[in-house]
Amino acid sequence: MGFINEARTLVKENIRDYGMYIALFVIMLTFSIMTDGLFMSSRNISNLLDSTGYIAVLAVGMTLVIVIRHIDLSVGFAAGFLGAIAAILLTKMGLPVYVTIPVILVLGIFIGLFNGLLIAKYAIPSFVATLAGMLIFRGALLQVTEKTGTIIIKDDAFNAIGNGFIPSLMIVNGLHLLSLILGLLSILFYIYSEISTRRNKIKYQFDVVSKGIFTFKLVFVSAIIAYVTWILAGYNGFSWTVVIMLLVVVAYHFLTTKTVLGRHIYAVGSNPEAAHLSGINVNKITYMVFGSMGMLAALSGILFTSRLQSATTTAGTLFELDAIAAAYVGGVSSAGGVGKVTGAIIGAIVMASLSSGMNLLGVGVSMQYMIRGGVLVAAVLFDVITRKKRG
Amino acid sequence: MSGYILEMNEISKSFTGVKALSNVNFKVRKGEIHCLIGENGAGKSTLMKVLSGVYPYGTYEGDIVFEGSVQQFNKISDSVQTGIVIIYQELALFPDLTVYENIFVGNEVKRGNLVDWNKTIAEAKKMLKRVGLDVSPETLVKDLSVGKQQLVEIAKALSKDVKLLILDEPTAALNEDDSENLLKLLGELKKQGITSIMISHKLKEVISIADQATVLRDGKTICTLDGSSGEISENMIIKNMVGRDIEDIYPKRPHKKIGETILELNNWSAYSTELARHVLRDIDFHVKKGEIVGIAGLMGSGRTELALSVFGNPKNYKLEGQLKVLGVEKTFKHTSDAIKSGIAYVTEDRKGDGLFLIQDIKNNITAANLNAVADKGIINENEEVKRATEYKRSMYIKASSLEQTVGNLSGGNQQKVSLGKWLFVGPKLLILDEPTRGIDVGAKFEIYTIMNQLISEGMSIIMISSELGEVLGMSDRVYVMAEGRMKGELPIEEANQENIMQLATQ
Ligand SMILES: Nc1ncnc2c1ncn2[C@@H]1O[C@H](COP(=O)(O)OP(=O)(O)OP(=O)(O)O)[C@@H](O)[C@H]1O
Ligand SMILES: [Mg+2]
Numbered sequence: 001m002g003f004i005n006e007a008r009t010l011v012k013e014n015i016r017d018y019g020m021y022i023a024l025f026v027i028m029l030t031f032s033i034m035t036d037g038l039f040m041s042s043r044n045i046s047n048l049l050d051s052t053g054y055i056a057v058l059a060v061g062m063t064l065v066i067v068i069r070h071i072d073l074s075v076g077f078a079a080g081f082l083g084a085i086a087a088i089l090l091t092k093m094g095l096p097v098y099v100t101i102p103v104i105l106v107l108g109i110f111i112g113l114f115n116g117l118l119i120a121k122y123a124i125p126s127f128v129a130t131l132a133g134m135l136i137f138r139g140a141l142l143q144v145t146e147k148t149g150t151i152i153i154k155d156d157a158f159n160a161i162g163n164g165f166i167p168s169l170m171i172v173n174g175l176h177l178l179s180l181i182l183g184l185l186s187i188l189f190y191i192y193s194e195i196s197t198r199r200n201k202i203k204y205q206f207d208v209v210s211k212g213i214f215t216f217k218l219v220f221v222s223a224i225i226a227y228v229t230w231i232l233a234g235y236n237g238f239s240w241t242v243v244i245m246l247l248v249v250v251a252y253h254f255l256t257t258k259t260v261l262g263r264h265i266y267a268v269g270s271n272p273e274a275a276h277l278s279g280i281n282v283n284k285i286t287y288m289v290f291g292s293m294g295m296l297a298a299l300s301g302i303l304f305t306s307r308l309q310s311a312t313t314t315a316g317t318l319f320e321l322d323a324i325a326a327a328y329v330g331g332v333s334s335a336g337g338v339g340k341v342t343g344a345i346i347g348a349i350v351m352a353s354l355s356s357g358m359n360l361l362g363v364g365v366s367m368q369y370m371i372r373g374g375v376l377v378a379a380v381l382f383d384v385i386t387r388k389k390r391g
Numbered sequence: 392m393s394g395y396i397l398e399m400n401e402i403s404k405s406f407t408g409v410k411a412l413s414n415v416n417f418k419v420r421k422g423e424i425h426c427l428i429g430e431n432g433a434g435k436s437t438l439m440k441v442l443s444g445v446y447p448y449g450t451y452e453g454d455i456v457f458e459g460s461v462q463q464f465n466k467i468s469d470s471v472q473t474g475i476v477i478i479y480q481e482l483a484l485f486p487d488l489t490v491y492e493n494i495f496v497g498n499e500v501k502r503g504n505l506v507d508w509n510k511t512i513a514e515a516k517k518m519l520k521r522v523g524l525d526v527s528p529e530t531l532v533k534d535l536s537v538g539k540q541q542l543v544e545i546a547k548a549l550s551k552d553v554k555l556l557i558l559d560e561p562t563a564a565l566n567e568d569d570s571e572n573l574l575k576l577l578g579e580l581k582k583q584g585i586t587s588i589m590i591s592h593k594l595k596e597v598i599s600i601a602d603q604a605t606v607l608r609d610g611k612t613i614c615t616l617d618g619s620s621g622e623i624s625e626n627m628i629i630k631n632m633v634g635r636d637i638e639d640i641y642p643k644r645p646h647k648k649i650g651e652t653i654l655e656l657n658n659w660s661a662y663s664t665e666l667a668r669h670v671l672r673d674i675d676f677h678v679k680k681g682e683i684v685g686i687a688g689l690m691g692s693g694r695t696e697l698a699l700s701v702f703g704n705p706k707n708y709k710l711e712g713q714l715k716v717l718g719v720e721k722t723f724k725h726t727s728d729a730i731k732s733g734i735a736y737v738t739e740d741r742k743g744d745g746l747f748l749i750q751d752i753k754n755n756i757t758a759a760n761l762n763a764v765a766d767k768g769i770i771n772e773n774e775e776v777k778r779a780t781e782y783k784r785s786m787y788i789k790a791s792s793l794e795q796t797v798g799n800l801s802g803g804n805q806q807k808v809s810l811g812k813w814l815f816v817g818p819k820l821l822i823l824d825e826p827t828r829g830i831d832v833g834a835k836f837e838i839y840t841i842m843n844q845l846i847s848e849g850m851s852i853i854m855i856s857s858e859l860g861e862v863l864g865m866s867d868r869v870y871v872m873a874e875g876r877m878k879g880e881l882p883i884e885e886a887n888q889e890n891i892m893q894l895a896t897q
Binding site for chain 2: 013200201203204206207258259260261263264266267270271273274275276277278279280281337338
């Protein structure tokens with residue numbers, strides 16, 4: 001009785017956070033039923049996550065940009081352009097992968113900082129400044145690929161980023177061993193960190209949820225990690241893309257929730273004037289957020305180029321809008337100061353699941369766009385309504 | 392008929408975790424001025440929001456009877472149609488629109504389907520005349536002083552054929568002259584048959600204007616005092632509000648220990664490129680360790696500008712002159728430099744540039760000094776919660792928990808959070824800009840006590856205030872400003888209401 005009641009109030013109070021997960025669950029379940037389980041097959045989930053990677057990392061950066069009340073429209077073609085530069089460095093210049101990738105990431109940071117400079121120092125509205133960037137990078141992409149057309153990349157190490165999987169060590173009963181080990185380790189790490197946080201809270205005499213709910217949560221989350229690991233291990237195991245995506249989420253989640261910098265980003269987002277008067281350097285935060293966005297755009301370019309094993313003249317088209325959609329589905333608010341990076345990833349996966357499921361069902365492209373548009377509106381509407389109710 | 396225009400019976404209203412009102416009874420007689428008083432968080436604003444339909448019928452319990460019939464308002468426009476108009480604690484005008492547009496927004500004067508602007512302007516003129524505001528209806532609202540904006544709000548209410556006018560702390564942001572004007576206007580409206588409810592923390596006002604006064608405490612009706620039988624006195628109000636007697640609302644400091652000079656300004660001037668004029672001119676000023684220096688003056692006399700120019704200059708004024716902290720000349724490039732030198736500034740506009748309204752109490756309290764609870768940039772959350780809890784407790788912040796969103800706190804509790812945020816920084820010099828605006832007597836007393844405590848620990852305080860009583864009651868020395876200049880400096884023994892006002896209006 002007490003258990004059910006406590007669970008109910010928890011869901012009620014955190015509906016905004018849980019809503020997204022529930023939506024993802026419903027979408028996955030629906031598609032599974034409609035495709036006779038094909039949707040949840042190892043192969044499909046693996047593909048789905050790999051094709052989410054380059055949008056998901058953009059969505060993480062975009063979430064922070066929107067949190068500080070700006071927007072970045074340039075990231076799509078910036079990713080395309082930087083991907084092409086990577087291809088040129090690898091093929092024409094013959095640079096090795098371990099030099100190319102850092103160079104591209106640093107270039108991305110500079111692009112982001114330049115946007116930040118226009119926006120923070122010269123007070124050009126971010127919409128305009130990055131719209132200009134979008135045009136410029138689109139032109140730049142065409143320029144560098146003009147003579148050659150599509151640049152084919154033959155570097156195996158580079159191509160593995162978007163297509164390869166982590167080594168298996170051993171195959172046990174048709175399952176990928178290293179992936180299983182990684183999955184198990186993350187479960188153990190998750191349980192350990194949850195228990196130590198709870199201990200600490202009890203030590204300081206703060207409110208914690210009851211033992212029942214706590215155990216339930218541990219079991220539930222562990223089961224999900226185990227299930228996803230199981231599915232992936234049945235195919236080729238974790239892909240490098242999934243590993244990179246997880247690293248980005250973990251790093252950004254830590255940065256936004258546990259650090260002074262993260263807190264300052266949300267402070268600037270919720271009230272820039274108050275942030276300034278609290279001694280927070282608003283311009284510096286703007287540079288950092290746009291710099292990080294640029295770096296993630298570069299990463300997105302690398303992931304995408306590697307996945308296609310080539311740089312094309314249209315790479316990056318509409319990435320920015322997909323990333324913005326994912327961020328909004330993930331619960332970011334344009335009023336500033338609200339939005340989580342974990343939400344962005346879930347948002348990206350929701351959008352990718354929709355495409356993937358509809359592809360499996362043979363839904364036409366025209367319908368797909370309209371349905372994804374509808375889901376975007378529904379997600380934001382849900383957000384607005386629940387916030388009003390609670391406010 | 393009962394003679395009551397409004398009866399609110401057994402009203403209860405809860406938010407998640409807090410019972411803001413429990414079985415409140417509130418009756419207002421036709422044609423009177425009824426004051427609603429009580430401590431911060433007592434539920435005054437909430438009661439008025441129930442009345443005006445901000446919280447629609449069904450989200451509260453109890454009955455609203457207006458002019459003899461039970462009302463069920465589902466939205467604000469329902470109550471407006473019935474003749475109930477509320478003017479909120481925060482003004483709701485559009486600063487970039489003209490006065491006449493503001494008066495008739497949402498209530499446009501139409502000919503057919505189009506707005507009849509000529510008639511609108513003519514009507515607006517009539518309304519302005521009724522509230523005694525002598526400005527052209529074509530003035531932009533942002534060019535008016537707060538006092539005049541307040542009158543525009545009232546003109547707007549009158550244009551809607553108001554029967555019951557509700558004002559939530561209308562004089563909190565006004566200087567004494569403007570306040571007096573406003574109160575006179577309420578008297579005028581009363582003669583025209585308009586009933587008013589006024590929420591106020593300024594007891595003098597309540598005493599001078601109220602026909603009746605209802606006291607709320609902790610979401611309950613304590614009593615209704617009657618003016619005609621002389622019940623509305625300072626003692627009675629305080630006793631019922633706080634639940635105990637407060638002997639002297641300005642607590643005494645037993646021993647003063649004045650030390651070396653903390654802050655010194657010489658020939659200090661500031662030019663605002665935005666306004667294209669000097670906001671400060673040739674200011675000489677100093678504060679010593681262990682003293683409270685009051686700065687008096689009218690609205691717009693440059694007091695806030697002085698504070699900002701010292702506090703890292705966030706408005707980017709062009710500064711001239713000399714600023715010394717503990718005898719060393721300094722130039723601050725950013726507010727963070729000023730904070731590092733031990734200066735803190737508690738803004739007069741807590742909602743605008745003081746607080747992060749969508750964040751919780753904890754995040755607000757630690758916002759300006761996160762490094763105190765962090766190690767190498769990583770926040771120690773347990774330590775943070777522990778420290779924030781200490782501040783919440785020692786400042787008597789009334790909230791359901793540390794995780795309550797600051798935007799949902801009552802005005803006075805927001806002010807305490809705003810002050811707490813700066814005490815958490817541990818400054819040497821605390822600049823308080825209108826520190827007790829919108830704060831109840833009990834909380835004022837608490838804040839004054841905290842100020843004295845800080846002083847005895849060796850801090851210095853600059854207190855900018857439009858409340859002369861407070862300036863005279865708390866300061867060791869008083870500066871008076873007018874038009875961006877320092878008009879005089881008075882030791883507290885010589886300062887009084889007359890000579891301060893004389894310097895301020897020179
Ligand atoms: N939306 C809300 N959610 C949660 N609690 C709320 C909300 N609005 C008000 N409260 C709580 O209800 C109580 C009454 O608040 P209210 O604003 O009515 O006080 P008040 O008497 O107007 O105080 P003040 O004089 O400081 O303005 C407070 O404890 C406040 O924290
Ligand atoms: Mg109030």
